[in-house]
Amino acid sequence: MGVTAPTGVEDRGSRAPRPRSAVAGDGRAEPRVRVRAPGEPRRVAYLYVAPAMLFYAVFAFAPLIYTGWLSFFDWDGITVGTWAGLDNYRELWDDPGIRTSFVHSFVLIIFYAFVPCFLGLVLASLIAHSRVRGATFFRAVLFLPQTIATVVIAIAWVWIYAPDGPLNEALRAVGLGSLARGWLGDFDFALPALGLVGSWVMFGLCLVLFLAGIQKIPISLYEAARVDGAGRVREFFAVTLPGLRGELAVALTLTTIMALRTFDLIYVSTAGGPGTQTTVPSVLVYQNAFVNGKVGLAAAVAVVLTALIFVVAFGITRIVDRDPSR
């Protein structure tokens, strides 16, 4: 839902009003019936987008609005709810547990977005122009986590992180037994441990995006950089990074959204524990709606989360995807 919301609004904002403002701008001199310039938007275009818009309105926009509506109620999910005004939002603001859950989300952003993008950039720039045997194979393997259902990933990693799971066995085998622990049961390590799973999943996506992006940077730019005497580091900052700005924006947006709305991984592996160490807003939405019978509060958390995702995604596109030369 988070992914589609910004683009949908974009559609309405940028496309629809344009013809009207054009009319308003020089409408006075315009004859009533005018010859349409080629490529000029036509009303009939609405007909083309209508099926998609209808689908979007019914399955994305309507539930979103209804969730917003529910957030103003005190409702247990079955019996008739009572109007609560902004009480749910006030509770959300006052409850330290809910606030902390948003902090956990931001920790996850580091692991889901920054770590994979950084590693992806480094690795992509290293291997892009060198011939590696079986590069396609490695790319496929690194991309594989993206294709696996999150529940499967969660179960696999619960096993890896278990007190006598492979990770701890490996640590013990190399004499680091003192580091071995039940990673997901440890108050300090549970959240980073889950974050690393996110890094693992997202890394392949970032790498593939960046590799594809590098391919379309003209090779002549690299040659020019070489002629000017740039080393690999200089070349990276002068040619590769600017050339990948668009891909970086896409990667950061996708991964950040995934970090903010992550639910299945945490629900299956820790359910928010130990204590509340890995509780994130989406888990609170679930718990409040289906366990605690506080659907209104759950809806309020969901609304805030959606707004946050919107703002963050918008911010990233604004900051990263702005071409200074434009």
Place this chain on the structure above:
Amino acid sequence: MRVRWLSAVALVVLAFVVAACGGTPGQKKPAASTSESTAQNVKTDGFDSLGPVTLRVVSSETGEGPKKAIVEMTKAFEQKYPNVTVKVSYRAFDSWIKQVKLSLASKNPPDVVAGNQGYQVDGELVKAGLILPLTKYAKAYGWEQSFSPQSLQQFKWSPDGKTFGQGTLYGIAQSGQSTGVFANTAKLQKAGVDPAQLKSFDDFDAALAKIKATLPADEPVIMLGNKEQYEALHVWGMLQGAYTPAQEVRDWIFHRSGKTFDTPGNRQALAKFKEWNDKGYLGRGDDYNGRGEQDAATLFARGQGAFMLAGNWNAQTILDGLKDKAAFFDMPAGKSGKVAAIGSASVPIHIASKSKQPDLAAAYIDWIAGKPASPTLVNTTQVPAILDATAKPTQKFGQEVAGGWEKLIADGGLTFFHDWSSPTMLETIGQSFQELLAGKASVNDVVSRIQKDWSDYDSELKSGS
């Protein structure tokens, strides 16, 4: 630009108007059924004449022994009435209690479902009128005589779902579920501890130190799996029972006025729990927080740990693993001399208000939980909840498990489950206990958080909203 913003605002306003047309969420409680509470109009037999019917059942008994029992009894029921098909779906308790409300509120709900005692599940189901009062069936099948008042109390509610522990009967249960001490007698012997000599809680406490000395450093004395966060509560319930009379605990759970969690007994019990943890009796925190109850029972059955303080529903798993080394007893009594521990009848079985075959559903419930169920329950190392059970366990371990339940009944020591006391209590207790053991919260923090949850819900109950 302004036009854009204005149209965006207009759009949101429009959307809310549309949403508001959806009206206030939720459905009105169905009008109370006019059926008389006489036993005469209840059909208890002769379902053969109904023609082919299907009874849909959701059971939350996924443990080894309990599930086997349901499978066998269901098969026998279908043999008794060949025209009746019983479709049982087994759902993990943990996830089922999150869906039961939605499931029963749907258009075509299952006929017979498992619920859970307390305000979180049953209270909400009663309030919404989603389950049937069973008064007339109780008369027809004699449940008021078969079950102890203490057992039936757990399924009684006022029709508005606010008063718990008295009023109309809404369900019955299959088995007696109490928590107690599972022991690996081989490990006790090695440490020179004789379970028969553990006569008081202090004896038990002292034995822990003795056993700790004979075990490898990384092996816990008490096997615990606390991944789901409720397991530590079961352990603590036995500590609480050593310091606090069971009646006190029950009154608190039922929201009798003037009750509080902030008592010297509860503080002592919490401090003792932390002490056990800090002395290493429970093993490493990241270990026990990383495994669930079933994992812990399996590990204990394989010989890890000397004790496991847990529910008797683990009996079959532990018996299968430890064989003749398995023993079970109630946590020895504290100063009061009376045993007390968490325990109750097993989860209630309800009939959906929308069921088209309530009489048949009641017959099935009596079949799996009333008198006809005793032999099967005993065979699967469970304790029938009814007092006039028609079968008794013959083998030592089974007798110990049954004996533990009976002694708790005799001493009036079933405290019930603390999480019944509010819809959010399971979460509150689970999290704060985990934090207490990890040293992230003090006894003070825990007491005030739990009591705050209780009194918040208490004022909600009294405000009449």
